[in-house]
Amino acid sequence: MQPRIKFLLGGAVVLGAAGVLMAGSIKNTAVYFLTPAELQAKVVADPTIRETGVKVGARVVPGSVERDSSGKRVVFDMTDGEATYKVDYRGLIPDTFSDSVDVVVEGRLGADGVFQATTLLAKCASRYEAAPEGYKPATRASYKAAAPTTTQRLN
Amino acid sequence: MVLVGELSLWIALLMCAWSVTLSFAGGAMRRADLIASGERGLYAGFGFIVLASAGLWTALITSDFSLRYVAAFTSANLPVVYKFSAFWGGQAGSMLFWCLILAGYAALATWANRRSVRELMPWVTGTNALVLLFFVATTALASNPFEHLEWVPADGRGLNPQLQNPAMAIHPPMLYLGYVATAVPFAFAIAALVTRRLDAEWLGAVRRWALVSWVFLTVGIVLGMWWAYVELGWGGYWMWDPVENASLLPWLTGTAFLHSIMIQEKRGMLRKWNVTLVVTTFMLSVLGTFITRSGVIQSVHSFAQSSVGNWFAAFMIFVIVATVWLVAVRLRDLEPHAQLEAMISREAAFLYNNLVLVGIAFSVLWGTLFPIISEAVRGSKITVGESFFNAVNVPLGLLLLALTGIGPLIAWRKSSVQNIQRQFVGPAGFGLITGATLFVLGIRELYPLMTWTLSAFVAGTIIQEFWKGVGARRQMYSENAVIALGRLVARNRRRYGGYVVHAGIVMLFAAFAGMAFKLEYDITLADGESYTAKDPYGREWTFTNEGLSEFKALNREVVAIALRPTVDGKRLPLITSEKRQHFDSRGNPTFQPSTEVGVLVRNDMDVYLVLAGVVQNKAEIRVNFNPLVVWVWRGGLLMALGGLIVMWPQSEKRRRQGGYVTELAPAAKMATG
Numbered sequence: 001m002q003p004r005i006k007f008l009l010g011g012a013v014v015l016g017a018a019g020v021l022m023a024g025s026i027k028n029t030a031v032y033f034l035t036p037a038e039l040q041a042k043v044v045a046d047p048t049i050r051e052t053g054v055k056v057g058a059r060v061v062p063g064s065v066e067r068d069s070s071g072k073r074v075v076f077d078m079t080d081g082e083a084t085y086k087v088d089y090r091g092l093i094p095d096t097f098s099d100s101v102d103v104v105v106e107g108r109l110g111a112d113g114v115f116q117a118t119t120l121l122a123k124c125a126s127r128y129e130a131a132p133e134g135y136k137p138a139t140r141a142s143y144k145a146a147a148p149t150t151t152q153r154l155n
Numbered sequence: 156m157v158l159v160g161e162l163s164l165w166i167a168l169l170m171c172a173w174s175v176t177l178s179f180a181g182g183a184m185r186r187a188d189l190i191a192s193g194e195r196g197l198y199a200g201f202g203f204i205v206l207a208s209a210g211l212w213t214a215l216i217t218s219d220f221s222l223r224y225v226a227a228f229t230s231a232n233l234p235v236v237y238k239f240s241a242f243w244g245g246q247a248g249s250m251l252f253w254c255l256i257l258a259g260y261a262a263l264a265t266w267a268n269r270r271s272v273r274e275l276m277p278w279v280t281g282t283n284a285l286v287l288l289f290f291v292a293t294t295a296l297a298s299n300p301f302e303h304l305e306w307v308p309a310d311g312r313g314l315n316p317q318l319q320n321p322a323m324a325i326h327p328p329m330l331y332l333g334y335v336a337t338a339v340p341f342a343f344a345i346a347a348l349v350t351r352r353l354d355a356e357w358l359g360a361v362r363r364w365a366l367v368s369w370v371f372l373t374v375g376i377v378l379g380m381w382w383a384y385v386e387l388g389w390g391g392y393w394m395w396d397p398v399e400n401a402s403l404l405p406w407l408t409g410t411a412f413l414h415s416i417m418i419q420e421k422r423g424m425l426r427k428w429n430v431t432l433v434v435t436t437f438m439l440s441v442l443g444t445f446i447t448r449s450g451v452i453q454s455v456h457s458f459a460q461s462s463v464g465n466w467f468a469a470f471m472i473f474v475i476v477a478t479v480w481l482v483a484v485r486l487r488d489l490e491p492h493a494q495l496e497a498m499i500s501r502e503a504a505f506l507y508n509n510l511v512l513v514g515i516a517f518s519v520l521w522g523t524l525f526p527i528i529s530e531a532v533r534g535s536k537i538t539v540g541e542s543f544f545n546a547v548n549v550p551l552g553l554l555l556l557a558l559t560g561i562g563p564l565i566a567w568r569k570s571s572v573q574n575i576q577r578q579f580v581g582p583a584g585f586g587l588i589t590g591a592t593l594f595v596l597g598i599r600e601l602y603p604l605m606t607w608t609l610s611a612f613v614a615g616t617i618i619q620e621f622w623k624g625v626g627a628r629r630q631m632y633s634e635n636a637v638i639a640l641g642r643l644v645a646r647n648r649r650r651y652g653g654y655v656v657h658a659g660i661v662m663l664f665a666a667f668a669g670m671a672f673k674l675e676y677d678i679t680l681a682d683g684e685s686y687t688a689k690d691p692y693g694r695e696w697t698f699t700n701e702g703l704s705e706f707k708a709l710n711r712e713v714v715a716i717a718l719r720p721t722v723d724g725k726r727l728p729l730i731t732s733e734k735r736q737h738f739d740s741r742g743n744p745t746f747q748p749s750t751e752v753g754v755l756v757r758n759d760m761d762v763y764l765v766l767a768g769v770v771q772n773k774a775e776i777r778v779n780f781n782p783l784v785v786w787v788w789r790g791g792l793l794m795a796l797g798g799l800i801v802m803w804p805q806s807e808k809r810r811r812q813g814g815y816v817t818e819l820a821p822a823a824k825m826a827t828g
Contacts, residue, residue, distance in 0.1 A: 003494075003495045003496055003497050003498050003500075003503070004494060004495050006498050007495055007498060007503055007506060010498070010507070011506075011507070011510050014507070014510055014511065014514065014554070015510065015514060017550070018514045018518060018547060018550075018551055021546055021547045021550065022518055022521065022543075022547050024546070025539070025542060025543045025546035025547060026525070026539055026543060028542065028543075028546075029539050029540045029541075029542045029543045029546075030525075030529075030537045030538070030539055030543075031537065031538055031539075031540065032535060032536070032537055033526055033535075033536035033537060033538045034535070034536070038535070055538055068768075068770075069768055069769065069770045070679075070767065070768045070770045070775040071734075071766075071767035071768025071769075071775055072677070072767050072768065072775060092388065092389065092765065092767055092777060093767075094387070094388075094389075095316070095387070095388065095748070095749040095750050096315075
């Protein structure tokens with residue numbers, strides 16, 4: 001057999017094995033990534049979704065955050081503008097988590113409608129900043145809204 | 156100065172357009188005056204981008220809050236070093252930073268090669284200027300850091316506290332220096348394709364730039380890992396986050412290229428493949444910048460929501476189409492000069508190395524883009540977790556580690572059985588003995604055991620190579636061991652620098668395997684209380700809370716805990732962890748509280764402390780035992796060092812004495828002479 005053919009056969013074995021591994025582990029680890037509205041629709045269509053874990057990407061509703069002083073539990077509302085869910089997360093809270101940031105939570109939707117989260121990722125504003133979003137102090141009004149105490153003190 | 160900067164950005168745009176047009180026209184018509192004008196256009200473009208950057212830096216350091224960018228990322232009381240580094244803290248600034256580095260590289264590439272490869276240069280200059288034109292245009296039109304606010308706020312928002320870390324001041328520039336350097340080999344590849352000069356001429360220049368990129372990427376990635384480890388507080392350094400993956404991708408294909416280019420140098424094979432790798436690496440760099448800066452992947456919104464995203468997508472499509480077309484019309488020039496002669500040869504080992512590296516890159520890319528792919532195909536976003544990346548990449552990584560040991564030891568073209576026996580008996584034995592010892596000591600986990608066995612094998616091959624080389628010199632020149640070692644490395648920088656890199660890789664792999672044994676304890680402690688925990692080595696540790704404290708610092712209020720570790724009755728230095736609340740210059744809190752972890756670094760493991768919170772004067776803490784972590788940083792350092800040794804300039808004459816002569820060198824001489 002020519003070395004070239006041998007090499008190609010070996011390569012096919014390696015890549016084939018990698019492909020099998022990839023396909024297999026995608027089946028095992030793949031998780032739906034939904035918005036709250038999509039989650040709502042999914043639960044209606046297929047109630048078993050409550051049993052399988054899902055990831056939900058949403059924004060924290062301002063003012064809804066109740067931190068436990070232990071720093072290991074937080075309850076908040078998340079929304080995409082259409083649907084809103086209460087989230088109960090236990091674990092270390094990432095530093096990037098705060099009011100009105102975008103979060104990705106992973107866990108299960110409980111029977112009581114509260115999302116029990118086992119992981120909580122919060123997007124760090126300046127690291128994942130997208131141009132039209134984030135900080136928009138383009139008008140005086142929006143800046144005031146963002147930091148009311150600042151202008152009060154200045155006046 | 157700020158105004159000058161703003162105007163300079165627009166002038167730079169014109170200069171790039173000028174340079175593209177004149178360079179390409181000059182190259183096509185072979186007119187020296189046009190070519191020279193194109194080069195001057197590029198130098199001028201570089202000059203104006205420097206001015207634009209100086210303008211933004213001035214605005215940042217003087218806290219000119221009339222600029223949206225300055226108000227968004229700094230505050231008046233921010234330490235100066237972070238005002239300076241806020242340049243790359245946000246999207247608009249980091250786009251300008253891309254431009255600055257690319258312009259610098261492009262000017263340097265044009266200047267350094269203006270005499271050596273003249274046929275190629277107008278196309279290199281033109282391609283670089285074209286890429287630069289895209290980035291300057293995107294910066295100026297879609298993401299301009301000089302955008303003004305309608306009114307001037309009294310203070311800015313401040314820099315995110317997690318970015319207020321020394322690693323964060325150097326990690327992004329390093330990564331960017333690495334990303335951007337991939338543009339230069341790309342320009343050379345395009346130039347070589349256009350001019351059909353696809354042999355030795357461009358290889359030298361491309362290899363050097365690929366190395367520059369590789370070294371910076373390596374340093375950037377390792378610094379990023381370190382930052383994540385000490386700043387994010389979850390106790391690890393790598394979580395297959397899209398942003399991390401984005402930096403790894405060009406590193407993988409760049410590493411593949413640095414190996415496969417050797418085959419082209421020695422044997423004239425893999426010519427199409429090398430062009431493909433160069434272009435792929437550049438594309439992955441652009442993709443990486445895009446992912447990092449646009450928030451596309453993790454975003455809850457759909458693809459390309461920001462205008463910058465559209466610009467990038469259009470640019471990538473344009474580059475891919477243009478390159479595929481160029482390669483297609485030059486296919487006949489890219490025919491290999493030789494064929495693979497035997498499976499047991501260095502070529503075959505390198506080919507497999509390439510296959511595995513590209514396989515890893517593909518699986519990482521696939522996993523990273525999977526949410527987008529699944530949404531396009533099935534209509535719902537599906538993500539894959541860490542376990543996907545580990546399931547695929549651990550076996551592939553082990554294969555790669557084995558090849559790291561095998562590749563350098565077998566001969567080019569065809570290796571004899573004797574050669575193999577002579578070279579491999581020692582290292583293989585060393586590896587097996589290490590594995591057996593660890594097994595006897597009680598380690599039963601398959602992957603860590605395999606990793607450490609292979610690590611010992613590869614380490615054995617590296618030691619053997621140095622040993623033989625030093626021994627030969629001592630006999631031939633009767634030098635002492637130290638001088639022999641120094642000269643051995645100095646005379647064969649590519650070879651022994653490469654071994655140093657491999658040694659760093661071995662350390663990294665060994666350290667990665669260590670994390671399979673990490674342990675985690677969640678503890679609540681009042682002042683003076685202690686907790687006893689077992690570490691992965693079976694020793695007993697006692698942690699005593701020596702007290703919580705509260706104090707104020709420059710721009711923050713701090714709650715800190717001091718923990719006294721004792722192991723086997725021996726008292727060790729205190730570990731402290733802090734919760735910080737940052738404030739702006741008028742005392743308003745900025746950002747959410749941030750955590751400073753405490754790490755006790757030891758050779759065998761790190762003790763990693765996180766203060767989670769305080770409940771009724773009791774500290775809620777998490778303690779991790781992270782085995783072998785320090786070897787990740789050491790391995791990274793060694794890799795960078797090896798890269799520098801390889802890169803260090805060596806005169807042509809010396810290089811020949813060192814035994815490195817490409818077969819094509821005489822042809823290149825003829826062509827340029």
